[in-house]
Amino acid sequence: MLRGLLTLLLFQGIGEAVAQFSGIPIPGPVIGMILLFLALQLRSKGLPFGLGEASHFLIRWLSLMFIPACVGFFFLASIETNQWFAIISVVVLTTLVTMIATALLMKYVLMKHLLIKQQLKSEVHNQ
Amino acid sequence: MMTAITLTLLLTLTFVAFSIAFWLYGTNKTRPIIHSLLHPLMTAPLMVAAVLLLANIDYQQYRDANQPLFFLLGTATVALAIPLHQQFHNIRTLAKPLLITLAFGATFAIVSALTTAWLLGATIDTLIAIAPKSVTTPIALGIAEKIGADPSLTAGIVVFTGVVGASCGPVLFRWLRITDDRVKGFVLGICAHGVGTARAFEISGKCGAFSSLGLGLTGALTAIALPWIVISVLK
Structure with a gap:
């Protein structure tokens, strides 16, 4: 667990450094995540000791870490009231519609993908 | 000046609110719709905000006290690499x-x-702040800076989007009869970024991995494309 946390912090640091010195608009932790992913893929052995445990622990409590940012929503005072109505309805409405449309599309595309694969398999089988 | 006592109390406030919210969430497992709407990310911030308003504490002060959680959020983001690595054989095909x-x-x-x-009837300023709404907060803030949006408004809209998506998503999936964890996860990641990903990991590890992938790819795609579109439209 301790060694796993150390690995995560190391990659967080590298990610922050890359973000700062390269000027890429992607946040440091996201760069750290990509680098750690690449490092794990290049490694032929399994997960390093303790890394699974540490990541499982952090991801399990991910919601807790979002709370301080969420509280900020109640303290936005700089907007006129008629804009509030527009903002809240837009977010609720379009987020739900986007989710429905995206989910249905993905379900359809996955089904198509599976069908094509099966067809290819049977063609190979027939030859 | 903030004393060590206030700092500790304000950080504890987050943990207490989360514990109550988490308990409340667990008591309604048999009613799926209420269960989803009572997600800790819906109820805990409400409790914290109520306490802050009643006690007349500034948000900035609360934010400063909770800096450790903001930092850990970064560490947890790096940790998303592990489920992504473990599920990669499912993703590659x-x-x-x-x-x-x-x-x-x-x-x-x-x-x-x-x-x-x-x-x-939203104004131009509101439109610009709404545009990056489905992107994870740190990337959205980077985009907001580039396209000249109000950062606190953008952050608020982004978080609100995540909470709406994460709490209503599972209800929508039930209605649409979607049972595939890959679809649930990827959609939560695209539409509700990190908040949706936190929710996806409650469904399953596979769901969470697909959500992490959706979150990362949407963030990268929007960060590259949106500033360019906004600048060319406004010109």
Whole structure:
């Protein structure tokens, strides 16, 4: 667990450094995540000791870490009231519609993908 | 000046609110819709905000006290690499369907939000702040800076989007009869970023891995494309 946390912090640091010195608009932790992913893929052995445990622990409590940012929503005072109505309805409405449309599309595309694969398999089988 | 006591109390406030919210969430497991709407990310911030308003404490002060959680959020983001690595064999074979869904979802989120907001009479400033709503907060803030949006408004809209998506998503999936964890996860990641990903990991590890992928890809795609679109439209 301790060694796993150390690995995560190391990659967080590298990610922050890359973000700062390269000027890429992607946040440091996201760069750290990509680098750690690449490092794990290049490694032929399994997960390093303790890394699974540490990541499982952090991801399990991910919601807790979002709370301080969420509280900020109640303290936005700089907007006129008629804009509030527009903002809240837009977010609720379009987020739900986007989710429905995206989910249905993905379900359809996955089904198509599976069908094509099966067809290819049977063609190979027939030859 | 903030004393060590206030700092500790304000950080404890987050943990106490989360514990109560988590308990409340667990007591309603048999009623799926109420269960989803009572997600800790819906109820805990409400409790914290109520306490802060009643006690007349500034948000900035609360934010400063909770800096450790903001830092840990970064560490947890790095930790998303592990489920992604473990599920990669599932992801690699699906590259084409995933990319089609991503391109559609990320574009649809922006276009639908901007059109609806414009129809409802939103000002240019509001429109610009709404545009990056489905992207993870740190990337959205980077985009906001580039396109000249109000950062605190953008952050608020982004978080609100995540909470709406994460709490209503599972209800929608039930209605649409979607049982595939890969679809649930990827859609939560595209539409509700980190908050949706936190929710996806409650469903399953596979769901969470697909959500992490959706979150990362949407963030990268929007960060590259949106500043360019906004600048060319406003010119």
